[in-house]
Each structure stands twice: as structure tokens, then as C-alpha cells.
Amino acid sequence: MTTMTKMKGVATAFSFAALMSVGGASLASAEDVTLTMAVPDWPPTRIMKKFFDEQYKPKSGNTVKLEVDFIPWPDFYTRVNASLTSGEQKYNFIVSDSQWLGAFVEGGYFRKINDLLDADPEFMATFKTIHPNPLNAYSTYPHKTENYYGFPQFPDVLVNYARQDIICHDEEQKNFQAKYGKKLPCTGEELDAMTWDDFKNVGEFFQRKKGDMLAGAPADDDFYGIAYQAGKGYDFSSMQINGFIWQMGGDTWDETKAPKGQAEGVVNSPAAVAALEKYLSLIQYMPPVAKTGTMDIFVSDQLFREGKVAMNIDWIGLGEASLAADSKVKDKLVFGQMPGTMGADGKMVRWSNIGGQPFVLTTWTTESQTKEAVDFVKWWLSNDIQHQFAQGGGQSAVKAVYEDPKYVTYRPWNRAWAPQLDWQKDVWHVPQFFELLTQQQDQFDLAITGKQDAKTTLDNIAKFQQDKLKEVGLIE
Amino acid sequence: MTTTAQFLPAPPLLSPVAHNWKLALLAGLVVSVIAIVLFPARLSVSVVGAMVALVAAAFAVNAYRRRYYGGLLVAPAIAVLFVMNIFPLLWSLGLSFFAYQSNNQSIRFVGLNNYIKVLTNDIAAPANWDALINTGMFVVFTVALQMITGFLLAMLFAKQFPLRKYLLILVLTPMMLSVVASGVFFSYYYDPTFGILSYVMGEITGNQFILMDSKVGAVAGIVFTDAWMWAPFVMLLVLAGLVSVPKYLYEAAAIDRVSKARQFWTITFPYIRGLLMLALLFRTIEAFKLYDLVYILIRGGQDTKTIAYLITEIANEQNKTSEGAALSYVILFMVIVLTNLYLYLANRRNQGA
Numbered sequence: 149m150t151t152m153t154k155m156k157g158v159a160t161a162f163s164f165a166a167l168m169s170v171g172g173a174s175l176a177s178a179e180d181v182t183l184t185m186a187v188p189d190w191p192p193t194r195i196m197k198k199f200f201d202e203q204y205k206p207k208s209g210n211t212v213k214l215e216v217d218f219i220p221w222p223d224f225y226t227r228v229n230a231s232l233t234s235g236e237q238k239y240n241f242i243v244s245d246s247q248w249l250g251a252f253v254e255g256g257y258f259r260k261i262n263d264l265l266d267a268d269p270e271f272m273a274t275f276k277t278i279h280p281n282p283l284n285a286y287s288t289y290p291h292k293t294e295n296y297y298g299f300p301q302f303p304d305v306l307v308n309y310a311r312q313d314i315i316c317h318d319e320e321q322k323n324f325q326a327k328y329g330k331k332l333p334c335t336g337e338e339l340d341a342m343t344w345d346d347f348k349n350v351g352e353f354f355q356r357k358k359g360d361m362l363a364g365a366p367a368d369d370d371f372y373g374i375a376y377q378a379g380k381g382y383d384f385s386s387m388q389i390n391g392f393i394w395q396m397g398g399d400t401w402d403e404t405k406a407p408k409g410q411a412e413g414v415v416n417s418p419a420a421v422a423a424l425e426k427y428l429s430l431i432q433y434m435p436p437v438a439k440t441g442t443m444d445i446f447v448s449d450q451l452f453r454e455g456k457v458a459m460n461i462d463w464i465g466l467g468e469a470s471l472a473a474d475s476k477v478k479d480k481l482v483f484g485q486m487p488g489t490m491g492a493d494g495k496m497v498r499w500s501n502i503g504g505q506p507f508v509l510t511t512w513t514t515e516s517q518t519k520e521a522v523d524f525v526k527w528w529l530s531n532d533i534q535h536q537f538a539q540g541g542g543q544s545a546v547k548a549v550y551e552d553p554k555y556v557t558y559r560p561w562n563r564a565w566a567p568q569l570d571w572q573k574d575v576w577h578v579p580q581f582f583e584l585l586t587q588q589q590d591q592f593d594l595a596i597t598g599k600q601d602a603k604t605t606l607d608n609i610a611k612f613q614q615d616k617l618k619e620v621g622l623i624e
Numbered sequence: 625m626t627t628t629a630q631f632l633p634a635p636p637l638l639s640p641v642a643h644n645w646k647l648a649l650l651a652g653l654v655v656s657v658i659a660i661v662l663f664p665a666r667l668s669v670s671v672v673g674a675m676v677a678l679v680a681a682a683f684a685v686n687a688y689r690r691r692y693y694g695g696l697l698v699a700p701a702i703a704v705l706f707v708m709n710i711f712p713l714l715w716s717l718g719l720s721f722f723a724y725q726s727n728n729q730s731i732r733f734v735g736l737n738n739y740i741k742v743l744t745n746d747i748a749a750p751a752n753w754d755a756l757i758n759t760g761m762f763v764v765f766t767v768a769l770q771m772i773t774g775f776l777l778a779m780l781f782a783k784q785f786p787l788r789k790y791l792l793i794l795v796l797t798p799m800m801l802s803v804v805a806s807g808v809f810f811s812y813y814y815d816p817t818f819g820i821l822s823y824v825m826g827e828i829t830g831n832q833f834i835l836m837d838s839k840v841g842a843v844a845g846i847v848f849t850d851a852w853m854w855a856p857f858v859m860l861l862v863l864a865g866l867v868s869v870p871k872y873l874y875e876a877a878a879i880d881r882v883s884k885a886r887q888f889w890t891i892t893f894p895y896i897r898g899l900l901m902l903a904l905l906f907r908t909i910e911a912f913k914l915y916d917l918v919y920i921l922i923r924g925g926q927d928t929k930t931i932a933y934l935i936t937e938i939a940n941e942q943n944k945t946s947e948g949a950a951l952s953y954v955i956l957f958m959v960i961v962l963t964n965l966y967l968y969l970a971n972r973r974n975q976g977a
Contacts, residue, residue: 225941226940226941229727229940229941229943230940232727233726233727233943234726251727251943252727254727254728255727255728255729256729257727369817370817370832379923380922380923380924380925381923435816435817436816436817436822436832436834436837437815437816437817437834439816439834439837440816440834440835440836440837440842440922440925440926441836441922441923441925441926442811442836442922442923442925451817454817454818456817579727579728582941582942582943583942583944586937586941586942590924593923593925597837597925597926599927612747615746615747616747
């Protein structure tokens with residue numbers, strides 16, 4: 149019987165402990181609201197947290213705490229995915245890549261916000277001041293319908309990072325003019341006017357061996373003209389290749405045309421093949437790491453900051469690093485829009501894949517948390533805070549903010565921001581996003597490392613997408 | 625143990641005493657099945673958990689009353705093993721017979737379809753077979769290089785020489801580093817712009833050298849890094865064997881003027897054979913799970929995807945949980961067969977010797 153008594157004692161202790169914890173939770177003041185957020189660890193999210201802690205005063209009079217998990221970028225998707233699918237229901241807010249929407253909405257994790265927008269005209273008004281391209285990419289699922297989920301956290305586009313000290317050098321200017329019969333782009337406006345052919349010329353022109361003359365002095369290491377993402381990881385080639393394909397008249401599988409829209413015949417159309425060939429033809433002028441298929445956005449950015457490249461196409465999100473103290477090029481920069489393709493009508497076509505991330509609410513967020521969250525988002529998207537965010541190195545998709553003449557003075561790349569917004573598109577918000585992406589990245593990697601030609605690559609991708617999307621009913 | 629168990633007779637099946645584990649097991653099963661059928665998943669999980677606790681408690685009381693203290697003492701270890709290892713293992717085995725995606729609430733029994741899919745499907749199977757072949761290749765190359773290097777290092781460090789102690793610590797360091805740290809270190813080492821390897825090769829040959837631009841180079845890079853990390857482990861095991869060889873055997877052999885090679889095969893080798901086998905076993909099992917270096921160094925490019933890499937992609941990134949589970953079990957099966965083969969060969973040799 150002693151055992152029984154002991155066991156009873158233990159059981160009593162346990163239930164007492166349980167009571168204590170439940171009681172403790174209910175005793176906590178109803179005025180305290182904690183919002184938990186999963187974000188990638190980089191300046192745009194650090195700034196948001198800083199602004200919140202320093203400036204945010206909830207209108208409701210409650211004490212609102214923002215608890216932020218800063219997760220390193222390379223782990224971000226895996227960690228968020230694991231947290232959501234495990235059902236731990238830890239986060240109220242999640243910074244999400246736009247393409248994750250489908251998978252996580254269908255999974256029942258992301259909260260639809262139409263009711264919140266309808267209930268609050270002021271919120272709706274703020275929401276509608278966001279440029280339609282980022283709004284569609286970051287918030288709508290199914291894509292481009294009026295079903296809203298997210299708010300821009302850090303909107304982003306690809307821009308051209310260039311070394312002014314190299315490209316504006318008189319000697320280089322003269323030699324370039326003599327070789328190509330065209331002026332070597334030097335100012336921001338001249339960079340804006342570049343086509344991919346001009347970009348290729350820059351790549352070819354600036355291939356220098358160690359000891360060759362470069363901008364009036366012998367190069368201390370091999371130097372390269374151009375770089376862009378050509379990496380196998382995550383989406384580190386698709387985001388560049390999509391732009392090429394759209395600019396040159398090809399297309400990716402268009403989810404808004406489902407289930408009629410096809411993948412075969414579209415994804416591997418002759419225009420798309422020509423575009424991929426163009427993309428691949430520039431890789432020979434890039435730093436040699438491109439041939440290993442590991443030149444992702446971080447590697448090309450590092451090469452640029454270390455002064456090995458004259459021009460690099462990369463996200464604005466990495467811009468702050470190029471101005472940081474340890475950047476070897478921090479005082480030598482000029483920025484322009486990503487190169488375009490000259491259309492038949494003589495106008496530049498500039499389609500590009502949108503970057504950046506929205507943040508979304510999760511379905512288990514309680515009513516009181518949701519109320520505070522909406523107030524927080526309204527505050528976040530208010531002109532004043534968006535201006536401050538942009539001044540601190542962020543970007544804003546709110547019209548009144550980026551159209552303000554002051555906006556372009558905040559950062560050197562901001563001049564490329566507003567004109568690029570009109571040319572942003574996005575791919576696949578469908579739940580099969582990750583499967584489509586990994587297969588495509590694998591295939592692009594084969595092409596980038598020279599194992600496979602453009603036609604075969606796109607044929608393989610088209611076939612896979614056709615089969616996969618047919619299987620799940622997105623293609624009839 | 626058998627004598628102490630006699631103190632208390634086993635109770636009849638339906639007797640409601642605390643040590644009647646058979647009744648607890650029966651009740652637990654019945655209640656669990658009812659809960660699974662009737663309640664929503666969230667509630668039934670808790671009910672099943674409570675039933676498992678009930679059965680465990682009955683077992684514990686039974687062991688205590690019948691003075692089966694040995695069993696009681698190992699019970700916590702078994703409980704942890706069950707919760708952390710055996711239960712997830714069985715759970716994933718169960719999942720592999722269902723169509724289940726972790727980001728999707730629906731689940732459907734599909735029998736062996738996942739296994740058939742990972743082995744024969746037009747879209748999925750070729751990648752799996754490629755990854756399997758790559759895994760086999762990495763197992764052979766990394767284990768062979770580690771065994772040889774580790775063995776030679778052990779032979780070297782079995783001798784006494786100046787600074788031996790410090791060099792030994794230095795040689796053991798790679799094993800203690802995290803794989804990610806070593807991976808990042810080597811990715812810079814191999815980098816064609818910043819890396820020393822390309823710099824040195826460039827100076828020697830005059831041409832640009834890019835290690836990772838071909839499959840051969842990428843595999844060589846990964847194998848070398850893995851060997852750099854794990855050869856010290858093999859060395860440590862072999863060294864333990866080498867120092868355990870009694871000195872007098874060598875002295876006797878020297879008196880008999882036995883050649884060095886003969887000394888090695890008849891004296892040294894029998895002492896280290898078991899440990900070599902152990903090292904081989906550990907390293908082979910580990911090599912089957914190679915993922916980290918392939919990811920960090922080349923992101924699975926240049927056709928270096930291993931099966932572990934593929935499973936991570938399928939199960940963790942694409943959320944195809946049950947398909948990933950099925951593939952994992954195929955690998956588990958292969959590893960078990962292979963290790964048993966090893967052990968069988970090792971035992972047969974021992975008996976033959």
C-alpha cells in the first residue's frame with residue numbers, strides 16, 4: 149500500500165502544479181499582449197524591432213510586447229516550415245517569402261485578413277496605398293484574386309550594383325568606346341539604359357588577369373566585369389532567369405491561368421530557350437565560382453564587396469552591406485536598374501522577379517492579439533514609419549512614401565526603386581512551390597555548370613511541371 | 625531474478641490491482657482504439673499518451689512488488705529510449721504506409737505505394753537511384769580514405785617522438801569541430817577566387833584552377849573534407865589497439881628475428897582487428913548519412929546528391945513526409961543488411977583465427 153500512497157502523493161503534486169500553472173496564466177493581466185514573430189535575421193527586421201521597442205505606443209492602452217525570433221537566412225525556411233507543420237503554434241506573425249503563401253495557406257496556418265480589412269476602413273485605405281505588384285505578390289492567394297493574407301515587411305527588387313571608380317575611369321571609357329563604339333555606362337541614368345547586350349560587353353571588356361591594367365593601375369588580382377546569381381541553392385538562379393525569360397517574350401507556368409494554362413509548350417517555348425541561352429552565355433564573363441554552381445546572391449555580393457567585380461545584379465536587401473565599413477567598395481558605388489531587353493517597338497522591357505517578403509498572421513492568433521496586430525501593422529505601414537524605415541535602409545511599397553522626392557535621397561539605390569516596381573512579377577504561389585523550385589534549380593544548375601543545353605533543361609522542367617501540376621489538378 | 629519473482633503470484637487477468645500489467649495493457653489498448661475512432665486527433669493523442677503512462681505505471685508497480693529491481697533500475701533508460709527513439713521510429717514506419725504531407729491535414733492509407741513510388745516512379749525514382757549510387761560511391765571513397773589515413777596516422781603516433789603529445793591534440797582537433805565550421809572552412813579553401821587551393825594550383829600550372837567545376841572535383845573535395853574530419857577518429861580507435869599490444873611479444877619476435885612485416889601481421893594486426901572493424905562499422909553507418917558537407921560545399925550540385933540530401937529535400941522542404949519516410953526505411957534496411965554482413969564476416973574471421 150505504501151506504493152499506492154506514494155503514487156497518490158505524486159499525483160496530487162502533479163495536479164497541484166497543473167493548477168498553479170493554469171491559475172498563473174489566468175492571473176496575468178488581460179492588458180498584456182505578446183505578439184511572437186518569426187523573422188530572418190538581417191537589417192530590415194532588426195530595424196523593425198528597434199522601431200517597435202523605441203516608438204510603438206498601442207492605441208488600445210494595452211502593454212504590447214513584440215517577441216522576435218531572429219533566424220539566420222539559410223535556416224529560415226526550414227525553421228518556419230518545421231514550426232508550422234509540427235503544430236506548435238508558436239508564432240503570431242511570420243515573415244514569409246511570397247511564394248510560400250500557397251503551401252501555408254492550404255496547410256491552414258496563414259490567416260486570411262479580408263475580414264480585418266473590411267471591418268476597418270482606415271486599415272483598408274492604408275493597405276490599398278501599396279503598389280499593386282508587391283500587393284499581389286505578397287498578399288494574394290490564389291494569385292491576383294481578392295483574397296488577402298500578407299503585408300509588406302521588406303519589399304525588394306533586383307538592381308545593378310556598379311563600381312564607379314572602374315567604369316567611369318577615363319582610360320577605360322576611351323578603350324570601351326573604341327572597342328564597342330558605345331559609351332561605357334557610368335552614371336545611374338546610363339546604367340538604367342543598359343540592355344543585357346551592353347551588360348555582356350562590360351563583362352567581356354573587364355576580364356582582367358592579375359597584373360593587367362585596370363582603371364589606371366595594375367590589378368592586384370583577377371578581375372571580372374559582371375556577376376549575377378547562378379547558384380543551385382534555394383531560388384538563387386530562378387529569380388534571375390525568370391526576368392530574362394519574361395523580358396524576351398517567354399513565360400513561366402502562369403498560375404492565374406490554371407487549370408487551362410499549360411507548362412509544356414510555355415515553359416520550354418523557343419523564346420524561353422533563347423532567354424536561357426542568353427543568361428547562360430554571360431556566365432563565362434563572371435568570377436570562376438559561377439562554374440561550380442554555387443554563386444548565389446551572397447557569394448556574388450561578397451565578390452563585389454571584395455572588389456573583384458565591376459557590376460553585380462543583386463537584391464537591394466544586400467545593399468547596406470556594400471556601404472558597411474568592411475566593404476572595399478563602400479565609397480565607389482553607383483546604382484542603376486537591372487538591365488532590360490529592347491522591345492520591337494524601341495521601348496525597354498524590364499520584367500523582373502519580385503523579391504522581398506511580406507509578413508502574415510497565423511490562424512491561431514487570438515482575437516485580442518489580432519486586434520493589437522492590426523494596430524501594429526497600421527502603424528508599420530503609416531507614412532511616417534515607412535519613411536523612417538527607408539531612411540534606416542529599408543524599402544517601402546507605399547505609394548505616398550516612395551513617390552516623395554525625399555525618398556531617392558535616403559540611399560543611392562533608391563533611384564532604381566520606383567521605376568522597377570511597375571515591372572515586378574512573381575511565380576507560383578501554389579502549394580507545390582517547393583517541388584517545382586527544387587527541380588527547376590537542379591535543372592538550371594546542370595545548365596549553368598555546362599552539363600546540359602538550354603533546350604534540354606527547359607524541356608525537362610516543362611515536363612516535370614506538366615506531370616506534377618496535372619497530378620494535383622492545376623493543369624487539366 | 626527468477627527466484628525473487630516468485631514472491632508474488634501473477635494476478636488473474638481481470639483482477640484490478642495496481643501491478644496487473646496485463647489488464648492495464650488490455651484496457652490501454654481498448655481505450656486507445658476507442659479514443660482514436662471517436663475523438664478528434666488532438667484529444668486522442670492525449671488519451672493514448674495517458675494510456676501509455678498507465679501501462680508503464682503498471683509495469684513499474686509490478687516490477688516493484690515482485691522485487692524485480694533490475695528491471696526497475698533500467699526502466700528510466702528504456703523509457704527515454706522508447707520516447708526518443710523507438711516510438712518515432714515506429715511512428716515513421718507507420719507513416720510510410722500512408723499518403724501524408726506534414727503541411728496538409730489529410731491522411732490516407734496507401735499500403736506499399738510509397739515504397740513502390742520511391743523505387744519505380746518515373747519522376748521520383750531516377751533521382752532516388754542516382755542518389756543511392758552517389759551514396760554508395762561516397763561510402764566507399766570516404767570510408768576507404770579515412771581507414772587508410774587513420775591507420776597510417778595511428779602507426780605514426782604509436783611511436784614515441786618529440787612533441788608527439790601536442791601533435792596528437794592537433795590531429796584530433798578536426799574531429800571536435802562542428803561539421804558546419806569545417807564545411808565553411810573548406811568552402812573558402814576550395815573557392816576559386818579567395819581560396820588557397822586555386823591560388824597554389826594557378827601558380828604551378830599557370831591556368832585557372834576550379835576544383836568544384838566537375839563531378840570528380842566536387843567528389844574529391846567532399847571526400848577529402850570528410851576524411852580530414854574523421855580520419856582522426858579511426859586513428860584514435862586503432863591507436864587504442866596498438867598501445868594494448870604487450871611489448872614482450874615484440875621482444876620475443878625480435879629475438880626470433882621475425883621480419884617487421886611478419887611481426888605486424890601476426891602480433892599487431894590481431895590486436896587491432898576488432899577495433900578496425902568497429903571503426904569501419906561506425907564510419908560506414910555515418911557515411912550513409914552524409915548530408916552536411918554535400919550541402920555546405922556544393923549544395924548537392926555536380927551530381928553529388930546523396931540519399932540523405934534527397935530525403936531532407938523531400939521530407940523537410942517539400943513536406944512529403946510519408947514518401948521521405950519510405951525512402952528512409954529503404955536506406956535503414958540497406959544499412960542493417962550491410963552492418964550485419966560486416967558483423968558476420970568479422971565473427972567468422974574471429975572464429976577461424
